[in-house]
Amino acid sequence: MGRYLLRRLLQLVPVFIGSTFLIYWLVWSVPGDPFAGKCGERRCPDQYVAYMTEKYHLDQNVFVQYGNYMKNLLQGDFGQTFSQRDIGDIIATAYPNTLKLALVALAIEAVIGLGAGILTGLRRNGFLDNLVLVSTLFLLALPVFVVGFVLQWLLGVQWGIVKPTVSSEMRFSELIVPGFVLGSASVAYIARVARTSIAENRRADYVRTAIAKGLPMRRVVGVHLLRNSLIPVVTLLGTDLGALMGGAIVTEGIFGINGIGREVYRAIVTKESATVVGIVVVLVVVYLLMNLLVDLLYAALDPRIRYE
């Protein structure tokens, strides 16, 4: 187990370097001069451009720039944006917001998705099963921004139940609607995967044996059936956290949440490689660690799986 963990952690290093360089290089090759559009319909004074170019070493080639960036990064310095804000500060303020939102979405996803999945998996082809089938199909078909705008307009503007946007304090109660919007498509996936998995295992030998032994139904479902059926669901949930964080840009925009989505978008448009990489670095780490966690959870859920 220890060796397995070490091996997995060591694998992170090349993935980390490869992905950061790739992103740095991609943003660097976005066409356009970062200072060409900065002064409106008037070209920026040459002096300003020269000052900024020198300050950010933009006259060097991409390898030198990336090298400089990594050197600073390893010393804990994320660098500065072209607006002279510390990228470290941006990450420190924007990440917790996005993470909070993604966690709320994940919780909503798990509760609703799993609940619906279990109920329909146990009673297939009933009224409830069809209802969930249709409603998840509906959620899957709707793009996130449609769900977002409709809920914001209905709950926030028309009925006035919640405020249309999230305040700067980011209270959990305010995040329920945005969290639901962000997680809405995944709810549908989770429900469907859980339903199939449960329905399949429902007919497995060990479940039949457990029922034949006369175990109460609660125990059969809660311990034997659920635990074995959770593997695909956990995989989905685990990898989804990263996807939710990276994909929150639309939801963040609709509900005015100061998250990483807006920063990444702004940075890509203005060719700030350092900002994009800084934010994505953390995202990459989240992805890798979540994947590792999921793999470790497999062993806990299914005793047949062991790691050397």
Add this chain to the structure above:
Amino acid sequence: MRVSKRATSAIALSAAAALVASGCSSGDGDGDAAASKDGAIVIHGVQPENPLVPSNTTETGGGKVIDWLFTGLVEYPNDGGAPRNALAESIDTKDSKVFTIKIKKGTKFHDGTEVKAKNFVDAWNWAAYSPNGAQNGSFFSDIAGFDKTYTEDPDGPDGPQKAPAPSAKELSGLKVIDEQTFEVTLAAPTAVFPTKLGYSAFMPLPDAFFTMKPEEFGKKPIGNGPVKFVSWQDNVLIKLTRFDDYSLRDKMKIKDVDVKLYQDETAAYADLLANNLDFMEVVPTSALAGDKWKTDLGDRGLNTVTPSTALIAFPIYDKRFQNPKLRRAVSLSINRQEISDKIFFGTRKPADSWANPLTPGAKPGNCTACKFDPTTAKQLLTEAGGFTGEMVFYYNSDSSHKDWMDAVAQQVKTNLGIEARAEGIPTFAVFRQNINAHKMTGPYRAAWQQDYPDVENWVNPLYVKGGSSNDGLYSNPEVDTLAKQASAAPSLEASHEAFSKVLEKVDQDVPSIPIYFYGQQSGHSEKIKKLELNNVGELDITSVEL
């Protein structure tokens, strides 16, 4: 160019009327002094691109906050009229070359220090010293000695050579006479110079600025205006509060102003509808379709015009566009009224003059090429020898320009029989890069909003050789000479008269084609009982009553 401000008196009037009407429903017309006194409002804002240093701010997100935090020597009245003294006690000159500026005694910066003549001189010297890299540095080019403090890079910023170090650190044309007086000597007589002094580049800076890094100062700016800075949470909120020691005309009637920094206009609009946001300067384009914003907001909506013009500029460095007859033909083939009605639902007005008519000194209706006359257009095209190949109209597609640019291209195609189409360039940065490098191969969209209210600002930067935004490289020696004379006229009136002559010459050459004048649709919450917009359509926060 800083994007803009201003409401004409007619607009300000209609806004006031709408507000009185909404006030009536709540029982009183003028606002409740007690409610106002400790009142707080939340208004829409955009994350400033740079730290808040006046001479380094060229965009509206930060520019608005700078305007509220600082008071300059002169101010521009909300009705768009001629500038008047604010911090200046007097600005005297005999020859429009040497100005003696006296400032009012006893006004304070937010850190408690007094605003003195040297705060202006030091601030201007800092911005004009090219190694400091201030975006607004070129605004000081009128002042004597600018060529010594501000050196150009001999081969542009991309070339291998670096700009030589300036030979002087300070402008020779600036002289402190006593604590309240300083003298400005210009390189050449410039009648419009006092008008420029209300622009944010000319704001005073406290002594504290010179003891720290500009970006440190810009994160916690110290101004001298009606509100002072409290805090700035990136992308979230800028908090401002009334400066109680403020002694000039425009005192705050309310106490706190929170500028909520949105990334998405529709989110702000939803907040505005739910009365969760007190003021939004420009409602999103999506709310304009079918006059939705009027139904949504009712009495809370304001319709104003701003002194900005949308143009289509010609790349005159391209041989195909060097014949004025061709340019005039293109201009005459565009039905501006139809574009205004069909695409903008009447929220933009068809352009009929070279300088925006809201600008002091600008003559309405002086663009003879702005009429819709397809017959003459066709005739001119024949005289010009036709146009071979495709005429592509370019725009930046990261902003909503597609519809009207498509319409322009379509009209040119229908009315002139030229193979015309519109093409989007993905981002403003790439678009501007091509324009700056003089690599455009077809007419392209542009917009101009005055930096300061004077017709001069619509001529020198746009149509004079070497002008800061003369991107199409238009050059007519006659225009250059006349504009030079007009700038050096002994009085503003004479200068305005002379500039109208310049524009008559420009009108013959049609270096660009004005398409429409911008309009602005704003909204406010039920809480606000009275407000005014300033000369470029920004909220005048000192006028707000609850």
